[in-house]
Amino acid sequence: MARVALVTGGTRGIGAAVSTTLKDAGYAVAASYAGNDAAAARFSEETGIKAYKWDVADYDASKAGIAGVEADLGPVDVVVANAGITRDAPFHRMTPEQWRQVVDTNLTGVFNTIHPVWPGMRERKFGRVIVISSINGQKGQFGQVNYAATKAGDLGIVKSLAQEGARAGITANAICPGYIATEMVMAVPDKVREAIIGQIPAGRLGEPEEIARCVAFLASEDAQFINGSTLSANGAQFFV
């Protein structure tokens, strides 16, 4: 039977590419989204992948949403915690609300996504936890104290989960995309984005599919011994 994969934020940007790549690789895929009904409907129509609406920042909503996915498709074998937002501002202008929104979605949202599926993975002695972090969690970024803190936090989550899950056949890994051609990056002011591209030795933004293929590899049986690692895909912009 096909393995079941859940991708949060799975109807747009990197998440949409992950959802379709996993479907093409034979997984039964569920894509969650928070608010953009029109984009989710379009995504489902084009791909045949069902979209489920809940806010990852809300634990009870996540738990109920995931129960709905499991009722439809079966237990989740692969969870891709991808949902994330930016609320960029220089620190002296960053509001507590901008801090809170980003932490609630990008960091607590990762907990809320993994925690409900973890006991089942332990029981079945198989699981793949893949968290989409960011180059900016590795190097920091002007204007992103909130976002960089959450993306660095993702690395702590996977390194800890890797140790807890290894004996139960569960792996937990992070992917750190560099700047990828998505709506999130296109929302950065043109001048700033041009300057960023100038700092990427590859001379271009990455494509969402280039991250999706990293996810497919980490989800595969072949990646069983890769656990607690960080896979950077950033066109040589930053090395750790």
Ligand code: CAA
């Ligand atoms: N390093 C040093 N100084 C910088 C800087 C940088 N990277 N970026 C901006 N500044 C300076 C500017 O030169 C300017 O200085 P002067 O006033 O002396 O000219 C000052 O900071 C203010 O800059 P802005 O005019 O841009 O100020 P703003 O208030 O309009 O915007 C900002 C501030 C929101 C942080 C804006 O600069 C911005 O959006 N920056 C991009 C942040 C970024 O990279 N976000 C990534 C989004 S994509 C993503 O997050 C996905 C992922 O994982 C990679």
